[in-house]
Amino acid sequence: MNMIYKSLLVLTSTVVIWSNCNAQKTKSDSEMYMLAGTYTAKGSKGVYVYKLNTETGASKYVSEVAVEDPSYLAISKNGNYVYTVTEKEDQQNSKVNAFSFDKKTGKLSFINSKPAGGGAPCHINISPDGKHIVTANYMGGSITEYTINNNGSLGDASQNIVFSGNGTDKERQTQPHLHYVEFSPEGKYMFADDLGTDKIYKYQVNKDASKLLASDNSSSVKVKDGSGPRHLAFHPNGKYAYLITEISGDVIAFNYKNGTLEEFQTVKADSLNAKGSADIHISPNGKYLYASNRLKGDGIAVFSIDQKNGKLTKAGYQPTGIHPRNFAITPNGKLLLVANRDSDQIQVFKIDAKTGLLNNTNQDIKLSMPVCIKFTK
Numbered sequence: 001m002n003m004i005y006k007s008l009l010v011l012t013s014t015v016v017i018w019s020n021c022n023a024q025k026t027k028s029d030s031e032m033y034m035l036a037g038t039y040t041a042k043g044s045k046g047v048y049v050y051k052l053n054t055e056t057g058a059s060k061y062v063s064e065v066a067v068e069d070p071s072y073l074a075i076s077k078n079g080n081y082v083y084t085v086t087e088k089e090d091q092q093n094s095k096v097n098a099f100s101f102d103k104k105t106g107k108l109s110f111i112n113s114k115p116a117g118g119g120a121p122c123h124i125n126i127s128p129d130g131k132h133i134v135t136a137n138y139m140g141g142s143i144t145e146y147t148i149n150n151n152g153s154l155g156d157a158s159q160n161i162v163f164s165g166n167g168t169d170k171e172r173q174t175q176p177h178l179h180y181v182e183f184s185p186e187g188k189y190m191f192a193d194d195l196g197t198d199k200i201y202k203y204q205v206n207k208d209a210s211k212l213l214a215s216d217n218s219s220s221v222k223v224k225d226g227s228g229p230r231h232l233a234f235h236p237n238g239k240y241a242y243l244i245t246e247i248s249g250d251v252i253a254f255n256y257k258n259g260t261l262e263e264f265q266t267v268k269a270d271s272l273n274a275k276g277s278a279d280i281h282i283s284p285n286g287k288y289l290y291a292s293n294r295l296k297g298d299g300i301a302v303f304s305i306d307q308k309n310g311k312l313t314k315a316g317y318q319p320t321g322i323h324p325r326n327f328a329i330t331p332n333g334k335l336l337l338v339a340n341r342d343s344d345q346i347q348v349f350k351i352d353a354k355t356g357l358l359n360n361t362n363q364d365i366k367l368s369m370p371v372c373i374k375f376t377k
Contacts (some may be wrong), residue, residue: 030055032330033062033106036339036346036365037070037084037372044368046070047084047099049106052337052375054330057348057361062106067097072326072372074124074133079103079376081152085121086113089139094121096135096146098154103377111153117144117160123180127205128187132158132212136192141176143192145212159211165197168225172247172275173197179246180231185238189259193229195246198222200229202259221261223252231279236286240310244269244280244291251280251291251303253310267303267312272296279326284333288315288356292324292338300327300338302356318358321345328373335361339370346370 034052038044046067052059070084079101086095094116099108118140125134126148133146133154142162147155167173177196183205184191190213192201200221204214223229228247234256235241241261243252249270254261269291270277276295282288282305289303289312299319303312321340329336329351336358338347346365349358 030332032375032377033079033103034059034337035073035075035082035374035376036367036370037073037374038367039071039087039341039369039371040069042344042368047073047082047108048367048370049108050365051106052330052335054332054335057335057350057363059348059363059365063108065099065108065110067099067110070097070372072121072123073374074126075101075374075376076126076152077130081111081148082108083124083126083133083154085116085124085135087120087122087138089120091116091119091137091140094119094137094140096121096124096133096144096154098148098152100152101376111151114146114154114157116140117157118142118162118178125181125183127190127212128183129207134181134190134212136178136181138177138179138195141178141194141196143178143181143213147210159213159215161213161215163194163197163201165199167196167198167228169228169247172228173226179229182232182234184256184259185234191232191261193232193243195228195230198225198227198229200232200243200261202261204259221254221263223263224248224250224266227252228275230277233280233282233289235282235305235310236284240305242280242282242289242312244277246277247275249273249275249277249293251289251301251312253312255310265311267314269293269301270297278324281327281329281336283329283351283356284331288351290327290329290336292320292327294323294325298322298324298340300324300336300358302358304356315355316357318349321347325371326373328375330375337373339373341369341371344368344370346373 118137321343
């Protein structure tokens with residue numbers, strides 16, 4: 001009996017240890033860092049780091065780093081470096097900043113800064129090879145390219161492309177307003193959205209070259225006058241691209257192949273004509289598209305995506321806090337977090353896997369003027 005009892009005790013202990021280890025592993029797998037960029041006019045310090053449980057939506061503060069108006073962030077693929085803009089309307093005070101990120105402690109450390117090459121840099125992206133940074137300069141009407149050094153620091157600007165022209169809206173489109181830069185799924189092209197001229201510019205990506213963008217080999221796609229192209233999102237299957245237009249409040253759908261965008265559908269995201277549509281993202285499974293609207297009826301428009309042809313169907317609308325400038329979907333597709341600039345909060349929503357609709361978890365993160373959300377392990 002003694003031997004049987006001892007054997008059972010050893011077996012039970014083994015099961016308990018395995019269960020505890022498995023529980024810890026599951027918890028670790030569900031946790032990510034969430035980085036939030038802010039405007040610093042009302043007391044925010046700059047970039048804030050949180051630990052987020054991507055299953056439950058629970059979060060906890062980790063650290064922060066001081067940097068002026070980091071309204072958009074980009075994180076290297078390995079998670080070791082973070083790049084931010086300093087968005088100022090004048091070119092003299094606009095910057096691009098590089099930080100190292102310690103994934104063990106969740107702390108950011110400043111490396112260096114470079115001039116943005118144009119006023120109000122509002123978006124930043126890292127090239128597929130991880131060796132270049134490109135910014136979209138809203139007031140500068142330009143895009144600026146930088147090399148990334150081996151230690152994560154920024155080199156001098158290798159290229160600054162300035163655009164010309166205007167649009168039909170006499171208040172909003174008096175000059176080019178570059179708002180977003182995005183690389184194609186296969187990495188051969190970069191697209192730049194110009195809110196001021198109703199164009200999406202396309203550049204061929206040079207591989208193994210000192211200048212990333214082939215500025216002498218560019219073209220553009222024109223959308224409807226007065227639209228105001230803002231952000232572009234590619235479908236996970238690489239066959240479709242979707243554009244949110246700020247002024248007209250539309251989502252324009254394109255077929256995508258070999259660098260060519262071919263428009264096939266336009267749906268309304270902003271039914272109130274508020275002229276403040278902002279951000280657009282697609283769920284990782286490719287089934288749902290989300291678009292944020294500001295100024296009136298602040299919230300997120302939800303669309304289902306036909307998997308056969310990419311067409312959109314309105315599924316619902318989720319009211320949010322005030323001025324949802326940016327939002328992000330967790331990599332596991334279970335949560336959607338909204339940065340509400342004017343109500344000083346990040347809202348955490350659960351995504352209904354069957355409908356794509358959003359359910360508020362009521363686990364708001366209080367933060368002054370949040371405007372950008374990014375995730376990393």
